[in-house]
Amino acid sequence: MVQIPKPPAPEPPAPRSVPTSADVARLAGVSRATVSYVLNNTSAVRISEPTRRRVHDAARELGYVPHAAARSLRAGHSRTVLMPAPSFPAGPLYSRFLDELMGALGRLEYTVVQYGSVGLRGDEAARAWAELRPVAVLVPGSGPGPQGVEILKRAGARAVVTLGHEAVDGAHALLMDHAIVGHSAVRHLHDRGRRRIGVVVPVEDGLKVFSAPRLAGARRAVRDTDATVTELPLAYDERAAARLAARWDSLGLDAVFAYNDEYAMLLMRALQDEGVRVPADTAVIGADDLMLGRLLRPRLSTVHLELPSGRDLAALVDRAVHDPGAAPERHEVLGAAVVHRESS
Amino acid sequence: MVQIPKPPAPEPPAPRSVPTSADVARLAGVSRATVSYVLNNTSAVRISEPTRRRVHDAARELGYVPHAAARSLRAGHSRTVLMPAPSFPAGPLYSRFLDELMGALGRLEYTVVQYGSVGLRGDEAARAWAELRPVAVLVPGSGPGPQGVEILKRAGARAVVTLGHEAVDGAHALLMDHAIVGHSAVRHLHDRGRRRIGVVVPVEDGLKVFSAPRLAGARRAVRDTDATVTELPLAYDERAAARLAARWDSLGLDAVFAYNDEYAMLLMRALQDEGVRVPADTAVIGADDLMLGRLLRPRLSTVHLELPSGRDLAALVDRAVHDPGAAPERHEVLGAAVVHRESS
DNA sequence: TTGAAAGCGGTACCAT
DNA sequence: ATGGTACCGCTTTCAA
Numbered sequence: 001m002v003q004i005p006k007p008p009a010p011e012p013p014a015p016r017s018v019p020t021s022a023d024v025a026r027l028a029g030v031s032r033a034t035v036s037y038v039l040n041n042t043s044a045v046r047i048s049e050p051t052r053r054r055v056h057d058a059a060r061e062l063g064y065v066p067h068a069a070a071r072s073l074r075a076g077h078s079r080t081v082l083m084p085a086p087s088f089p090a091g092p093l094y095s096r097f098l099d100e101l102m103g104a105l106g107r108l109e110y111t112v113v114q115y116g117s118v119g120l121r122g123d124e125a126a127r128a129w130a131e132l133r134p135v136a137v138l139v140p141g142s143g144p145g146p147q148g149v150e151i152l153k154r155a156g157a158r159a160v161v162t163l164g165h166e167a168v169d170g171a172h173a174l175l176m177d178h179a180i181v182g183h184s185a186v187r188h189l190h191d192r193g194r195r196r197i198g199v200v201v202p203v204e205d206g207l208k209v210f211s212a213p214r215l216a217g218a219r220r221a222v223r224d225t226d227a228t229v230t231e232l233p234l235a236y237d238e239r240a241a242a243r244l245a246a247r248w249d250s251l252g253l254d255a256v257f258a259y260n261d262e263y264a265m266l267l268m269r270a271l272q273d274e275g276v277r278v279p280a281d282t283a284v285i286g287a288d289d290l291m292l293g294r295l296l297r298p299r300l301s302t303v304h305l306e307l308p309s310g311r312d313l314a315a316l317v318d319r320a321v322h323d324p325g326a327a328p329e330r331h332e333v334l335g336a337a338v339v340h341r342e343s344s
Numbered sequence: 345m346v347q348i349p350k351p352p353a354p355e356p357p358a359p360r361s362v363p364t365s366a367d368v369a370r371l372a373g374v375s376r377a378t379v380s381y382v383l384n385n386t387s388a389v390r391i392s393e394p395t396r397r398r399v400h401d402a403a404r405e406l407g408y409v410p411h412a413a414a415r416s417l418r419a420g421h422s423r424t425v426l427m428p429a430p431s432f433p434a435g436p437l438y439s440r441f442l443d444e445l446m447g448a449l450g451r452l453e454y455t456v457v458q459y460g461s462v463g464l465r466g467d468e469a470a471r472a473w474a475e476l477r478p479v480a481v482l483v484p485g486s487g488p489g490p491q492g493v494e495i496l497k498r499a500g501a502r503a504v505v506t507l508g509h510e511a512v513d514g515a516h517a518l519l520m521d522h523a524i525v526g527h528s529a530v531r532h533l534h535d536r537g538r539r540r541i542g543v544v545v546p547v548e549d550g551l552k553v554f555s556a557p558r559l560a561g562a563r564r565a566v567r568d569t570d571a572t573v574t575e576l577p578l579a580y581d582e583r584a585a586a587r588l589a590a591r592w593d594s595l596g597l598d599a600v601f602a603y604n605d606e607y608a609m610l611l612m613r614a615l616q617d618e619g620v621r622v623p624a625d626t627a628v629i630g631a632d633d634l635m636l637g638r639l640l641r642p643r644l645s646t647v648h649l650e651l652p653s654g655r656d657l658a659a660l661v662d663r664a665v666h667d668p669g670a671a672p673e674r675h676e677v678l679g680a681a682v683v684h685r686e687s688s
Numbered sequence: 689t690t691g692a693a694a695g696c697g698g699t700a701c702c703a704t
Numbered sequence: 705a706t707g708g709t710a711c712c713g714c715t716t717t718c719a720a
Binding site: 030031032033034037045046047048051070072073074075076 | 705706707708709711712713714
C-alpha cells in the first residue's frame with residue numbers, strides 16, 4: 001500500500017495554549033504586575049490611561065481569562081460556597097428554595113458550587129469537599145458527622161451549615177423537623193373528630209428522612225388521646241395503592257395522612273375507585289400544598305410548608321463567614337399550617 | 345464604667361492555619377516530595393514502609409487535605425465538568441436526568457460542579473465559567489453564543505456540549521427539539537378525528553423555550569390538512585383556567601393539547617367544572633407522562649418523553665475530552681411517544 | 689530511597 | 705507610573 005505523504009500543514013494549527021497574564025504583559029509591552037493592576041482596577045496604584053488601554057486591548061485580543069485556582073491560591077481564600085447535591089429527589093418546593101438561595105448568595109458575591117458527591121460517604125465526602133477549600137459549606141439532608149465538620153473547618157471553611165433534621169456539633173443548623181408536619185396533619189384530623197388514623201409511609205428509601213419524622217409527629221399528636229395511628233407502607237405506584245385500598249375496610253380507618261399531596265392523590269384515587277367515600281368514610285390530608293391538591297375533587301386538605309427564605313439563609317452564611325468564631329446558630333425553620341379544604 | 349481587664353487567654357486559641365504538605369513533611373521528618381509520593385501512591389518511586397507509615401500518621405494527625413487548586417494549577421488541568429444551573433424550573437423528568445448524569449460522570453472520575461450563574465448573561469457567564477478552567481462544559485437550555493464557546497475553548501475546555509433546542513458553532517449538541525412533542529400530540533388528536541385543536545401556551549416566561557417549539561410542532565402537524573390550531577395562552581392558576589373554560593364554547597374547539605400533564609390537569613378540571621365533557625366534547629392530551637395523568641378521570645392521554653440517558657451523555661463528554669479535535673457531534677435525542685388513555 | 693528546586697498563574701510588596 | 709520578585713501549595717524532574 002502506498003503511503004500518502006502528508007503535505008506539510010500550511011500553518012500548523014498551533015494548539016494555542018491558554019493565555020496567561022504573562023502573555024498579556026508581553027503583548028502589551030508591560031510587566032505582569034501592571035497587567036494585574038489594570039485588570040483588577042487596583043486602587044492603591046495609579047496606571048496611566050494609555051497603558052490601561054494597551055493592557056485591555058491585549059487581554060481582549062488574546063481572549064485572556066484569569067485562572068481562578070491561581071488567584072485563590074495566592075489570595076489564600078476563595079468565595080466559594082460549596083453545596084453537595086442533595087441525596088433525595090428534590091421536589092418543586094425544595095428546588096425553588098435552592099434557586100432562591102443560589103440567587104441570594106450570588107448577590108453577596110459568593111460563587112455557589114453544587115458538588116456532585118457520588119458514592120462518597122461520611123468523612124470521605126467531607127474530605128473531597130475540603131479539597132476545594134470552600135469558604136462555607138452548606139449541607140442539605142443528613143450531613144457529615146462532627147468529624148466531617150472538623151475536617152472542613154481545618155481546611156479553612158469558615159462556616160458549615162447543615163440544613164435538615166438534626167444538628168451537628170460545631171456546625172450551624174437550620175433545623176427542619178418534619179415531625180411538625182405529621183403532627184399538624186394528625187391533630188387536624190383528630191380535631192375533626194377522627195380517631196382511627198392511618199399514616200402513609202413511602203417505601204422509597206430516599207424519602208425516609210422525611211417520612212420517619214412525619215410519622216413520629218403523627219404519633220405524638222395522638223399520644224394521651226383515645227385515637228390511634230396506623231403505619232401504612234406504600235409505594236408510589238398505582239397497583240400498590242389499589243392493593244392498599246382493597247383492604248381498606250379491614251383496616252377500619254376513618255382518616256389518613258398521606259405523607260404528601262402526591263401520595264394523597266394516589267391513595268385518594270385508589271380509595272374512590274374502591275368505593276370509599278372521601279371524606280365521609282375516610283378523611284384524607286396531604287402535605288406540601290401543591291397546586292394539584294386544589295384540582296382534586298374533593299379538594300385536598302393539606303399541610304402548607306414554610307421553608308426559610310433563601311435570602312435569610314444566605315445572610316446567615318454571610319454572617320458566619322464574617323465571624324467564624326461565633327457560637328453555632330440553631331434555628332427551627334420549618335413552618336407548617338393546615339390548609340383545610342374538602343377532603344377532611 | 346469599669347473596664348474589665350481581659351485575663352490573658354490561657355492558651356491563645358491559636359488560629360491553627362490550614363495544614364499543608366510542608367507541615368506533614370516536617371512532622372514526619374521527611375521532605376515535601378516524599379509526602380507527595382506517599383500520599384499519591386506514586387508508582388514510579390519506591391518509598392520504604394516505615395516512611396510511608398510516618399507520613400500517613402502525620403497527615404492523619406494534622407487532618408491534612410490536599411489543596412485542589414494548587415494541585416490542578418501544577419498539573420495544568422483538572423477533571424472538573426462545569427454545568428451552569430439551568431435557567432428554567434427543573435421538572436421531575438429533568439431532575440432525574442441530571443442525577444443520572446452526575447452519577448455517570450462521577451463514575452468516570454469527573455468532578456461535576458453546578459455553577460450558580462446569577463444574572464450573568466452571554467459572554468460574561470462564559471468568562472466566569474472559564475475562570476474555573478473546566479475540562480468540559482455542559483450547558484442546558486439556551487447556551488452561550490459561538491463567542492462564548494470560543495472563550496471556553498481558549499480557556500482550555502476540551503469539550504463544550506449544549507443540551508437544548510439549538511446547536512452552537514464549535515460545540516457538541518444534544519438537540520431536544522420539543523416540536524416533536526407538539527407534533528405527536530396534535531397528530532394524535534387529528535388521527536382521532538379532531539379538527540379544531542387548541543394548544544395551551546403557558547404564559548410563564550421560563551417555559552417559552554419549551555412552549556414555543558411545542559406550538560410550532562403542533563402547527564406543523566396540521567399543515568396541509570383541514571384542521572386548525574388555536575393558541576391558548578394560560579397561566580398556571582385556577583382562575584385563569586376557569587376564565588378560559590368559561591369561554592370554551594365560544595372557541596368551538598373539539599380537542600386541546602395542554603402543553604404538559606400539569607397544565608392538562610388544570611385545564612381538564614376547569615373544563616369539567618364548566619360542564620364540558622372529556623373526551624366527548626373535547627379531547628385532552630398532555631405531555632411528560634407524569635404519574636398524575638394516570639390518576640385523573642378520565643385517565644389522561646399524554647406524550648411520553650424520552651430523554652437521553654445520563655450514561656450516554658457522560659460517555660459523549662468523555663469521548664470529546666479525549667479527542668478534542670473531533671468534529672462536533674450533533675444528536676437529536678428527544679423521543680416522543682403518544683400514550684393513549686381515556687381523555688382523547 | 690530521599691531531597692533540593694523549579695515552576696504552574698496570579699498578586700502585592702518594595703524599589704525605581 | 706511601572707517593574708522586579710517573592711510567594712501561595714503542590715508535583716515532578718534530577719541528583720545524591
